[in-house]
Amino acid sequence: MADNKVSYLNKSFSDFKTNLMNYAKTYFPNSYNDFSDTNPGAMFIEMASYIGDVASFYTDTQIQETFLLYAKEKENLLALSYMLGYRPKVSYAATVDVDIYQIIPQINIGGSVPDYLYATVIKENTVLTSASTNKKFITIEKVDFTDPSNTEITYYSSTYFLLKKTVKAISAEIKSITIPFNVSQKFSLATISDTNILQILEAVDTQGNKWYEVPYLAQSSVLESIANPNASSDGVPYLVNYKRVPRRYVSRFLSDGTLQLEFGAGLSNSADTTILPNPDNIKLGLIPGISTLLNGYNKATPFFTQEYGLAPSSDITIKYLVGGGVESNVSSNDLITIDKSPSQVYFPNSPSNTNTINLIIQSIVSNNPNPAAGGRGGDEIEEIRNNALYAYQSQLRAVTREDYMVRALSLPSDYGSIAKVYVTQDVASEMLATPTVATIEERNPLSLDMYILAYDSNKKLTTAATTLKQNLATYINQYRMVTDAVNIKDAFYINIGVNFDIIIQSGYNNNDVITNCISALKDFFNITNWTINQPIIISDIASTLLKIQGVQSVVKIEITNKQDDTGTIYSKYGYDIHSATRQGNIYPSIDPSIFEVRYPDTDIQGRVVPFTI
Amino acid sequence: MPIPQTTRVNPLDLQKNIAIGVSLPFNGPSGPFNKTYSTKDQTKSNLVNLLLTNKGERLFNPEFGADISNLLFEGINEDLDSTIIDLITSNVNLFMPEIQLGDIIINEDIDRNYISITINYKLKISGTSDQITVQFT
16 A cells, blocks of 8 residues: 555545545455445444544644643643743732831030931831731842831921831741751652742752852852842942852742742762863763764763752752732732841841830831732633743843843842943043043953933932942853943933923912922922933923923023032033033933932922013 | 446446545554545445534534434434434435435334444445444433
8 A cells, every 4th residue: 555645634534535435446445435424334434534633633733732732731832831930820929018117316516416326227128018918028138227228207296216218028937847858869859739820939958068059050050149238338238259059959930820849969978179071981871882982971971060050959948929910909008017037127326225125116117108009810722822922032131221221230239229221332432531440451342332320319310339330240151142242331311400481371370380380390400300311391391381280481491410519419520511512402411411300399490570562 | 239238337446445534433454544445435434424424513504414422312212213214314415316226124222222223325436235333321
């Protein structure tokens, strides 16, 4: 039958049945001629067609499941998304700003001021509980009342002030599990059978060694935070550095929502330098023979080293976060229970008055003025698909200038906070003599200039500290392509004032209208909304003013430069606003710069003028 | 001139050495699959096949079958015979238009829990008469 023509294009039941009948007509004309449905032989033809249909369905399905665009089964989509660099989520935590209060005694030092001896520190991961749903939230950073910055101080009584700080919290609980590892095994697997797992906080073995999560086992280094000795002057709490971590693991969510961990393969306690292939050990494990002439090294060698991390040999205790979900979006004024136990709250300045200490501990309360938001279930099938496609496109590499800007702005706040960033081709390197932190040699023709600014403690623009730039350089290095160079430089900020004259409609109170106008301009010039190299469009200001009820017309808008040679109150860089004005637009300088109304309460001034003919 | 007497024959019956199809039951002397060499024999097997098949049993052909076996679990009453006859008539007309049904005789033995159905029929082309009896227990 080798010469018989067999159709390989059949896919459906009817295709197979028709072709099997044609096949019988062609090649068995003397054995089978009744092709009616009632013939018992038709049943066998239909059974064979059914098998063909099922087989072609599975062939189609298997092909379909190998393509990210078409895969339907969650398990396959998860595998494909991990392959392309996207890490799906099984739950999203709600986030909320929580106000934390404590009272503090007054002390008289040239006037009543808070006695920071009694200021508390509330550790990160402090548990807050929802009054209505009993959902747990944890704070994601410590609340340090000893630091007066970003603290709202009000009178509580004749002897106490009330301090308020705001901290972010997420809907999560900390859980832990101990995974037993009695014998070292290559690529050991362990599963955390919990639901709504958000992330792993830490993994420590019985010897106290910390195990680090990495995106893939071949990645041997992770970012490490080192306390910055100059944190108080820099405003940068930690220095970022790379650390080589032989004890590492990867984690993957399975289709049932559980989290699977995979550890390394290195079974040797020896340092890699003694095991990695070298002329002495490279042939270890090879059976002598002719193959050694052409294949003179043991390909398994890396698997016995720490190349893919170490295999655990003792129990590992894992702390992880669970939570999130839609129900975690609690309403406002709901997070009113805070854990005030000594393990979470302490007095760093060690006051001695026990009664006052107890009173202050009792006074610590929390509240969320706004509802929590962002909590929801895990990624749906289509979300996994689209997010994986996006991750594949970006590959976590910085390619475009927008990539670099996003990466800079996503620097973890522990390493300092970038307020504004602007990236351009390295065209101005010869024109500027500002301090530069470069990722590689500055004179690279492919280099980019990244201009940055930071916020001070009062959210005013300031020049970024060198420590912050170094942290940023280290951080960006992992996303930078080999051929790119990034010069991190200071952008300029130009402080301005706004003076305006308006005519108001009859029947409106002058003060009310002016107050509303100033308030609108404060919003307009809110520094959060401004970017480096953004021009001021005068007509936009006029339009903003004209939207205020009672404003009949805008007579004058004047932008003035605010400059201070010392650089303590305003920017030390002056700017000729008049020369920079072209057709109603005030352009920033060629050197990347940003306009800032530094003190909106005083720098924005308005006047009501009478209508004159 | 008298009209000559003619006999109509199914073309498949013209060559006696050419098999028509597969017969029932699947336990003949030469193995499970036994060939039939006349449309009369094949029609008998086909009719048995139709009567023994319930609707929904055939893959991708859920309407095929006489659905008689399902009646075994119905109560034996005066309507049973007419129900069986209706089922046979309608399904034979639908799936075996090449035969013309004759008498359908139904014998019920309540004590032995079986129904015997005897069907007389005729092949429309050749006019050949035949009969089958199928028992359901």
